[in-house]
Amino acid sequence: MHAVSLASPAPHWLSAEQLLPAAASAVHDWLFNEDSLTRRLTELSAGGFSVTPLREGWLTLRDDECAALDVPPGSPGWVREVYLLGNGQPWVFARSVAAKQALQGSGLDLQQLGSRSLGELLFSDQAFTRGRLQACRYPGAWLPAEVVQENLWARRSCFRRGALAVLVAEVFLPDFWPAASR
Template sequence: MRLPDWQCANRHPCKPAGVLLEWLQNEGSLTQRLINAGDDDFRVELLDQGLQPARADEARALGLECGSQVWVREVLLHTAGAPRVFARSVAPLQALRESKADLTSLGTRSLGELLFRGDLGISRGPLEISQYPAEWLPSAWRSETCWARRSRFGGGRLQLLVCEVFLEGWPPAG
């Protein structure tokens, strides 16, 4: 399995070109961009939520020991008639317990709605991009050519790592 090579979005040596790079580097709300790009059909499909051991790259990004138990939420973001993005959010358990943000009860609501609301004092760290391991994607969406972006969000006691993987064929070529 090829592991991700997370690097700053503007300095990655193998970054994709064109529309995909622009989506990867955009620091705004991905939820809002998907809503704008669709046909008023944006929705969140909850795939999994619960405790899991942190992957090595996640633990490193969050300053945890590899394999530490973390809260994980995995979703598919749908727009324009199909799933377009696989998203995986990871939070240390202590940060989850002490945060004012109620992440565990989002259900099929978008995490972006919470993160970009503005009233929780949450800020986004630098974006990193990488090709994403096919083995880490839901089986129906596995591809060796998917690119992802991730960043840490924080505010108060909250620490959250959000990874968004653009599924094959999204975004559409300009």
């Protein structure tokens, strides 16, 4: 487990057009490709994809998350943190959040996901629409202790279904890039 400092300076989440200088083309493709990351990682790992849950529960959302979800700062929400693994290696750290008020009564039970991919669920439900992808260099203080590193590439997008919004952030870990460049 790890402690997330709510006081960590928020990164500047940028659209593909705002990201200057632009990331290398291979990096840019992984940051802004709108296909399911779960499906892409499954293909890249030749079926060796898995999810390892790290923590989940009701927590106070970070200010950048509250802003993206259009809820007041300090709002409570469901937080799910997992590793997305390729052939047993953590390739991506993912943090998904939803405001408590919107999640309750939505019919979506994130507590039941276990080691299943949230992305698989979101992409299979046609009622969800995906917002614009944004990227940043992720603060090391927001990562699990065993993978802390500054300035890793991350992306996020918000999936909406009616009043429910689920914000999904995905941080590409160092072990991912050698596999992606093969």
